[in-house]
Amino acid sequence: xxxxxxxxxxxxxxxxxxxxxxxxxxxxxxxxxxxxxxxxxxxxxxxxxxxxxxxxxxxxxxxxxxxxxxxxxxxxxxxxxxxxxxxxxxxxxxxxxxxxxxxxxxxxxxxxxxxxxxxxxxxxxxxxxxxxxxxxxxxxxxxxxxxxxxxxxxxxxxxxxxxxxxxxxxxxxxxxxxxxxxxxxxxxxxxxxxxxxxxxxxxxxxxxxxxxxxxxxxxxxxxxxxxxxxxxxxxxxxxxxxxxxxxxxxxxxxxxxxxxxxx
Amino acid sequence: xxxxxxxxxxxxxxxxxxxxxxxxxxxxxxxxxxxxxxxxxxxxxxxxxxxxxxxxxxxxxxxxxxxxxxxxxxxxxxxxxxxxxxxxxxxxxxxxxxxxxxxxxxxxxxxxxxxxxxxxxxxxxxxxxxxxxxxxxxxxxxxxxxxxxxxxxxxxxxxxxxxxxxxxxxxxxxxxxxxxxxxxxxxxxxxxxxxxxxxxxxxxxxxxxxxxxxxxxxxxxxxxxxxxxxxxxxxxxxxxxxxxxxxxxxxxxxxxxxxxxxxxxxxxxxxxx
Numbered sequence: 001x002x003x004x005x006x007x008x009x010x011x012x013x014x015x016x017x018x019x020x021x022x023x024x025x026x027x028x029x030x031x032x033x034x035x036x037x038x039x040x041x042x043x044x045x046x047x048x049x050x051x052x053x054x055x056x057x058x059x060x061x062x063x064x065x066x067x068x069x070x071x072x073x074x075x076x077x078x079x080x081x082x083x084x085x086x087x088x089x090x091x092x093x094x095x096x097x098x099x100x101x102x103x104x105x106x107x108x109x110x111x112x113x114x115x116x117x118x119x120x121x122x123x124x125x126x127x128x129x130x131x132x133x134x135x136x137x138x139x140x141x142x143x144x145x146x147x148x149x150x151x152x153x154x155x156x157x158x159x160x161x162x163x164x165x166x167x168x169x170x171x172x173x174x175x176x177x178x179x180x181x182x183x184x185x186x187x188x189x190x191x192x193x194x195x196x197x198x199x200x201x202x203x204x205x206x207x208x209x210x211x212x213x214x215x216x217x218x219x220x221x222x223x224x225x226x227x228x229x230x231x232x233x234x235x236x237x238x239x240x241x242x243x244x245x246x247x248x249x250x251x252x253x254x255x256x257x258x259x260x261x262x263x
Numbered sequence: 264x265x266x267x268x269x270x271x272x273x274x275x276x277x278x279x280x281x282x283x284x285x286x287x288x289x290x291x292x293x294x295x296x297x298x299x300x301x302x303x304x305x306x307x308x309x310x311x312x313x314x315x316x317x318x319x320x321x322x323x324x325x326x327x328x329x330x331x332x333x334x335x336x337x338x339x340x341x342x343x344x345x346x347x348x349x350x351x352x353x354x355x356x357x358x359x360x361x362x363x364x365x366x367x368x369x370x371x372x373x374x375x376x377x378x379x380x381x382x383x384x385x386x387x388x389x390x391x392x393x394x395x396x397x398x399x400x401x402x403x404x405x406x407x408x409x410x411x412x413x414x415x416x417x418x419x420x421x422x423x424x425x426x427x428x429x430x431x432x433x434x435x436x437x438x439x440x441x442x443x444x445x446x447x448x449x450x451x452x453x454x455x456x457x458x459x460x461x462x463x464x465x466x467x468x469x470x471x472x473x474x475x476x477x478x479x480x481x482x483x484x485x486x487x488x489x490x491x492x493x494x495x496x497x498x499x500x501x502x503x504x505x506x507x508x509x510x511x512x513x514x515x516x517x518x519x520x521x522x523x524x525x526x527x528x529x530x531x532x533x534x535x536x
Binding site (some may be wrong): 049051054056073074076079081082083084086087088102103104105108109115182 | 268270271275276277282285286289292293369371374377378381382484
C-alpha cells in the first residue's frame with residue numbers, strides 16, 4: 001500500500017486558486033460600470049442566446065465570467081433565491097447584499113470542500129434610487145466578496161483593463177460616454193488575447209457585444225438589454241464623440257452630482 | 264427559507280423553469296390553496312368574495328375590467344379591492360371568487376411567468392400561459408370543494424397571431440378559449456347580457472373601454488355584490504388594455520370621463536338607469 005504524499009494546506013489552497021484563476025483568465029472580460037442613469041454591463045459575446053449578463057430581480061442583475069455551465073447554474077439559483085424571497089416576504093426585501101452573501105457562502109464551500117473549485121467570477125449589482133445607493137459586489141472563486149465603487153473588470157486581462165477603466169471613469173457619466181468607455185476598455189485586448197497599447201484599441205462591432213443596463217428610471221424591472229438597432233444607435237452615438245445629444249443628459253448629471261456632493 | 268447561508272442544493276439543481284414547481288418542493292406551505300382540507304363548510308361567508316370581471320377583444324388587442332367591490336356575506340368587505348392584474352407585459356388576469364386565495368393565485372401566476380422569462384430568456388406563448396394558470400388553479404380544488412372557489416379570467420395579446428384572446432376557467436382548472444367577449448363572477452350574467460348587445464367587431468380601444476365600463480355598470484345595477492362606479496369617493500373600475508405595445512392600465516381621469524358620459528347618456532329622457 002502506498003502512503004499518500006503530504007500536501008500542506010497552504011499548497012493545496014494555492015493550487016486550487018491557481019487552477020481557478022487560470023480558468024477565469026481564459027475568457028473575455030466583462031465590464032461593469034456605474035453611470036448617471038444606472039449601471040452598465042458590457043462584454044464581447046457573439047452569442048445571442050448564451051448570456052453572460054442577466055436579470056435576477058427588479059433592481060438586481062448578474063454578470064459572470066468563467067465556465068458557462070458553472071455560472072449558469074449559479075444564475076438560476078440566484079433567480080430562484082430572489083423569487084422565493086420576494087414571494088415569501090415582499091419584493092422590497094430582495095437585496096443584492098443578501099444574494100451576494102448566499103453566493104459567497106456557496107463559492108467558499110465549494111472551494112474548500114469539493115475536488116474542484118468553481119472557475120467563475122461574478123458581479124451582483126443593484127441599482128438604487130440615486131447613484132450613491134448603487135451597489136456592486138464582486139465575488140471570486142474562493143467566496144471572497146468585494147464591495148466595489150463605480151467600476152469593475154473581471155475575466156481575461158482583468159488587472160490591466162481595470163487600470164485603464166479606472167483612469168477613464170468618473171462619477172456621473174452619461175450612457176453614451178459610459179458605453180464608449182466600456183467598449184474602449186474591452187477593445188484593449190486583441191483578437192489573439194494579447195494586450196493592445198492604450199490609444200490603439202480595436203473597435204468591436206455592435207453584433208459582437210452583449211450590453212445591458214440597470215436603468216434607474218424604469219418603474220419596476222430595471223434590467224434592459226441593449227441589442228439590435230438600439231445598441232447600434234447607442235454605439236454610433238458614443239463613437240461620434242461628444243455629440244450634442246450627449247450634452248443635455250450630462251448637464252443634468254452635473255447638477256445632480258453637485259447636490260449629492262453637498263448632501 | 265434560508266437566511267444568509269450557502270444556497271441549498273435544490274437551488275443549484277438543474278431542472279424546471281417553473282416557479283410553482285420549485286415552490287412546491289421548497290416551501291409547499293406558501294402555495295395558495297395548500298391548506299389542510301376540513302370536512303365542514305364553515306369558511307365561506309367569512310372570507311371576502313370578489314365579484315365581476317369582464318373582458319372583450321377589440322381591433323389589435325383586448326380589454327379587461329373589474330369592479331372594485333368585495334363582499335363578505337351581505338356586508339361590503341372592501342370598496343376598493345383590485346381584481347385585475349398585469350400577468351406579464353402582454354397579458355392580464357382577473358379574479359373572481361374567494362378574494363384572499365384569488366389575489367395570492369394572481370401573485371403566484373405573475374411570478375411564474377416572470378420566473379420562466381428570466382430563466383429561459385424568452386416569453387411563454389399565450390397558450391402556454393393560459394395552460395399554466397389552469398394548472399395552478401387545479402391545486403386549489405380541495406378548497407374549491409369546500410366553497411372557497413376562485414374563477415380567474417385570463418386575456419392577452421398573442422404576439423404570434425397579432426390578436427387579443429380571452430380564456431375562461433372552471434374551478435377544476437379547465438381552460439376554455441372564449442371568442443369576442445366573456446365575463447365571470449356573480450354579476451357576469453348581467454354583464455354578459457350587456458356585452459352581447461354592445462360588442463361589435465372591429466371596435467377601437469377607446470370604444471372597447473367604454474363597452475367594458477358599461478357592462479360593469481349593468482352588472483352593478485342588478486347584482487348587489489358588484490360595485491358600480493363611485494363618483495363620490497372617485498372610485499372607478501380597474502380597466503386595462505393589452506395590445507402589441509403591452510399592458511396599460513387606463514388612468515382614473517380617463518375613466519372619470521367615460522363614466523360621466525355614460526351616466527349622462529343614461530339619464531337622458533329620464534331613463535334613470
